[in-house]
Amino acid sequence: MARPRLSKNNHTLILLIVGLLSWLIPGAGFFFLNEKKRAIIIFVTLLLIFGAGLYIGSIGVIDPYGSWPWYIAQVMFSPLVMILGHYVSAGGFPVYGKPAEIGQIYTGIAGLLNLLCIIKSVYLAHLYRIETDGGQNVADD
Numbered sequence: 792m793a794r795p796r797l798s799k800n801n802h803t804l805i806l807l808i809v810g811l812l813s814w815l816i817p818g819a820g821f822f823f824l825n826e827k828k829r830a831i832i833i834f835v836t837l838l839l840i841f842g843a844g845l846y847i848g849s850i851g852v853i854d855p856y857g858s859w860p861w862y863i864a865q866v867m868f869s870p871l872v873m874i875l876g877h878y879v880s881a882g883g884f885p886v887y888g889k890p891a892e893i894g895q896i897y898t899g900i901a902g903l904l905n906l907l908c909i910i911k912s913v914y915l916a917h918l919y920r921i922e923t924d925g926g927q928n929v930a931d932d
Contacts (some may be wrong), residue, residue, distance in 0.1 A: 802920050809916040812910040815869060820912030824919065832880015833908050841868055841901035849883035850875060855863075861895040867902035 813820030
């Protein structure tokens, strides 16, 4: 599969698609850019980190009201975290002590690492545009 055709007309759209795909599913933006090995590594690694956080602290570590700074970092992992947060906020998932703290750290770090991957995939898509245009200055568009 070839890289998506990046032109002046669809450059912004491609960047938005890559960013959105990277947020929906970690590594999907790289997969879209035909960077399959990188996409698989990112997906597996971030899923293991996030899963470990949920395993250590239970689903209760996703708390949109009680610990909203961690929740913001966790949402960077995927918008599916918002669904989990809504489900957890209904109650019934208390978690206390060290497992809660460690679970929040793991899930928050997974979200922030995915944010870095989102930025990298969008930048890579932008570089493919420069490469496709023959090295023209993009600021001239």
